Amino acid sequence: MNDLLSIIVPVYNNAKYLSQTLKSIQAQTYRTFELILVNDGSTDNSLEICRNAAGMDNRIIVIDKKNGGVSSARNRGLKIAKGKYISFVDGDDCIDSDMYRVMIDTLEAESADLVNCCVIKEENYKPISYKKEQSYVSTAPLNCLAKKGHFVDSSLNKVYTREIIGETCFDENISYSEDKLFVTEIFLKAKKVVFLDNIFYHYIQHKDSLSWQDNYDVWYGNFQVCKQIYTHIKSIESMDSEIKRGAFRGYVKSIIALLRYDIKNRDKDRYNSTLDAYKQDIDLFLQITPLPIAKRLEYKTYTISYFIASLVHYYFKRKK
Incomplete structure (x- = not known):
């Protein structure tokens, strides 16, 4: 399927939150996707949740690997992803149901390399009803790396074409801010990027997550x-x-x-x-x-x- 979206989710001890994350992804109005769950050596029952979900939805692929960090998990997902489009979600976050439909429509309409939406940080997921917001198209993506209010440094609030990612991967030797490096490398190659003012990605700030450290x-x-x-x-x-x-x-x-x-x-x-x-x-x-x-x-x-x-x-x- 040439319009397939590959959604890559690294999973590490997310059992308390994973079901809600999966539910928000499965509720997408863009239905043509494969959901790649990469269990990165979880010691709780995250793997069981992944396998149970895969048993009920044939779009879900489960990979079980030794713990190597979030970058290694995302890279493992990239290796098997078959989609024309690529996106990442963390195993304890949530996304609104129209996220991928709107972002891929925008990507195709503008013939862009990637599209970026806004993010909200919150302690509990509160879905936001979709309404059309402003968008900004840039043909000089590197000038937008410091763009305020759009979480440009994050790899999570974006849909990329597989072509623009190419052989780019996450640096597995870096434990923090690996997103910033990955995104910068993508922007160095990109010719056109679209920024949507819509908030689609919900960055759930659990007190045991890195965002609180x-x-x-x-x-x-x-x-x-x-x-x-x-x-x-x-x-x-x-x-x-x-x-x-x-x-x-x-x-x-x-x-x-x-x-x-x-x-x-x-x-x-x-x-x-x-x-x-x-x-x-x-x-x-x-x-x-x-x-x-x-x-x-x-x-x-x-x-x-x-x-x-x-x-x-x-x-x-x-x-x-």
Whole structure:
């Protein structure tokens, strides 16, 4: 079927939420899909839920593999996907019933490489009735990587053509912000992208999910990805200078986020190590980037010393 959609769902200990996720996918008004459930070594009864669902719906394919992380699970799904179109859903999120019908209609009407919808973060799934919203077509996708309000960094709120994904896969050596790297690689190849103002994807924020975590590994993972993106984009001689500047801004802000985390958690040694390694990049950022005075002063305090940064961003805030 040349209009087949492959929906890839990595599953890892999602037993509490998986049935609702599957129900929202099976309720799609776009019916021509295969649903690839990749059980990534779950230790609860997620696999049983997947197999039971497959027994009642022949569009569902179940893969059971050893735990290797969300990137390895998505890549496994990509290897067997047969669809002309590809989409990803996490095993504890939900999507509205008209999502794929509207997005694929838009993709085909615009002859685009991918279409992106909006996302809502909520603790409990509340379906949103469909009504036509505004759309924006871009023939310069890289200029849209920083587009506000559309969760561009996420791989989940999109429908891609199989052709634009090609051999691109998720980096299995990265544990956090892997979506951002994958999406950037796709946008580097894309010629046309459509952004819908419709909210179709519901990012359910369970308290045991990564979205609630605030730890160094998360922020360091984001830094690694931003640095990798900047290094790649900077190396492309033909790349537009504004896109290079945007990648540089994202990279430096990821460094500042590391410094901010270490101030918050009173880790002086790690703070100083990070500042020693990347102070020149922050200084260059402050020299060439237009910023409001308050924001410039905020960033500048991180480059002076651990003592000054602590005074401004820790002790003064505690007294308020």
